[in-house]
């Protein structure tokens with residue numbers, strides 16, 4: 488589950504709730520302000536001490552700031568399992584540098600999300616060793632585009648993540664089916680329907696904490712709740 492950019496007490500409240508619901512990995516949105524990002528992380532650890540972290544900077548840091556965050560976390564004894572999109576999407580050299588230091592000094596993998604919006608981007612990332620993981624989103628790449636990126640990444644041994652935009656259970660269910668069918672994703676980040684106050688899609692996959700169960704019903708399995716649609 489993800490924790491948006493909020494004050495430390497708010498983040499701790501969410502983390503405690505997610506812990507209760509069985510989430511042991513939290514994705515922390517960072518990148519706005521380095522020192523408040525660290526404060527948020529400290530607050531979360533107090534309520535969820537064994538929590539694993541994925542950091543997602545959404546392009547928000549400079550390369551130096553991204554490395555500084557890793558340094559600070561290292562001092563605190565925290566090793567994120569992944570550091571997503573630390574720098575601006577077009578900062579290829581920065582991405583390469585952060586990836587090199589993150590892995591070499593701290594053993595942390597870096598994922599390209601916004602930097603990988605096409606097959607061309609994927610090839611550039613793979614050939615230039617710019618990141619260790621590529622985040623596949625169907626809304627970003629399209630289904631066929633995603634399959635092309637997946638193919639080149641798998642051939643090169645680049646790890647894969649599957650994520651999404653703010654999506655309903657319809658799109659997320661489709662992405663989940665794809666992930667379950669292909670079985671090649673190391674990181675699964677398909678939580679956005681859990682953040683929606685209302686979802687017009689009923690049925691489909693079943694959710695128990697962080698585990699999704701897919702039924703063998705035809706198609707995606709879900710259907711639209713027509714009453715709620717104007």
Ligand SMILES: [Mg+2]
Pocket residue numbers: 543545571572600601622
């Ligand atoms: Mg991201």
